[in-house]
Amino acid sequence: MWGCGARTLLCLWEVRLAGFLGRRLSSSNAAAGKSFAPQCWNCGRSRGAGCGDEFFCAHCRALQPPDPTRDFFSLMNCNRSFRVDITKLQHRYQQLQRLVHPDFFSQKSQTEKHFSEKHSTLVNDAYKTLQAPLTRGLYLLKLQGIEIPEGTDYKTDSQFLVEIMEINERLADAQSEVAMEEIEASVRGDFEKAKELLIKMRYFSNIEEKIKLSKTPL
Numbered sequence: 001m002w003g004c005g006a007r008t009l010l011c012l013w014e015v016r017l018a019g020f021l022g023r024r025l026s027s028s029n030a031a032a033g034k035s036f037a038p039q040c041w042n043c044g045r046s047r048g049a050g051c052g053d054e055f056f057c058a059h060c061r062a063l064q065p066p067d068p069t070r071d072f073f074s075l076m077n078c079n080r081s082f083r084v085d086i087t088k089l090q091h092r093y094q095q096l097q098r099l100v101h102p103d104f105f106s107q108k109s110q111t112e113k114h115f116s117e118k119h120s121t122l123v124n125d126a127y128k129t130l131q132a133p134l135t136r137g138l139y140l141l142k143l144q145g146i147e148i149p150e151g152t153d154y155k156t157d158s159q160f161l162v163e164i165m166e167i168n169e170r171l172a173d174a175q176s177e178v179a180m181e182e183i184e185a186s187v188r189g190d191f192e193k194a195k196e197l198l199i200k201m202r203y204f205s206n207i208e209e210k211i212k213l214s215k216t217p218l
Contacts, residue, residue, distance in 0.1 A: 040064065041111065055099055055119065063105065063112045066119055071143060072126035082137055084130055093127040134205050137198050146195055 040047050042062035047054065056063055073080045076092045098104075100119035105112050129135045141147065173179070 063100070063108070063115045063119070065115050066122050072129055072139060075122065075126050076130055078130060080140065080143065082133075082140060084136065086131065089127065089130055093123065096123045134198070134201055137194070137201065141195060141198065 038047060039045065040057035040060060040062060041064065043057060043060040045057070045059045047057045047059075047064060054064075054067075071080075072078075075096075076089055078084050078089065078092075097120065100116050100123065102113065102116045102120055105116040108116075129139050138147075
């Protein structure tokens with residue numbers, strides 16, 4: 001029962017955050033993804049727009065270093081949004097690992113070996129961050145300059161508890177996408193409100209993890 005309740009609440013916070021963050025981040029997508037063509041470390045020529053998603057020089061095919069200005073959403077070909085197509089995210093992850101995994105650079109130069117390790121780690125981090133709703137939401141806020149330190153707690157007030165009960169009642173009757181969208185549309189806020197919700201979402205996420213651990217046989 002507790003596990004089901006925690007998942008229900010997590011689902012709700014995901015819907016609410018989608019409303020908060022989605023409206024605020026639409027303008028960020030236009031700025032994201034803009035890039036320039038620096039020189040290749042190997043041949044010295046402008047890298048150009050070759051195949052391999054700009055990971056390789058279009059002329060000498062040498063693997064290039066990671067772009068420090070590229071965020072996880074751009075790397076994984078996702079819009080800066082709380083809602084992410086997980087299937088497409090998985091396909092993108094597999095595609096990138098086939099391009100930059102260190103196993104494919106065992107016979108290359110030490111420079112390319114080093115770059116492949118950095119790329120692979122970055123791709124893993126991006127995938128793990130965007131795959132989970134909580135870390136995805138925290139990362140979205142981080143891109144906007146808002147961070148929630150580890151261990152952050154919040155004060156549970158009576159209004160919040162009443163809201164939880166009311167929400168549970170609404171969720172019992174809101175099983176369709178349209179109904180969920182109506183709940184989302186009723187929620188308004190800004191990034192500070194999203195920050196508050198993420199703190200609460202982290203709380204429920206921690207509870208769910210404890211429940212999973214308690215159910216794991218020794």
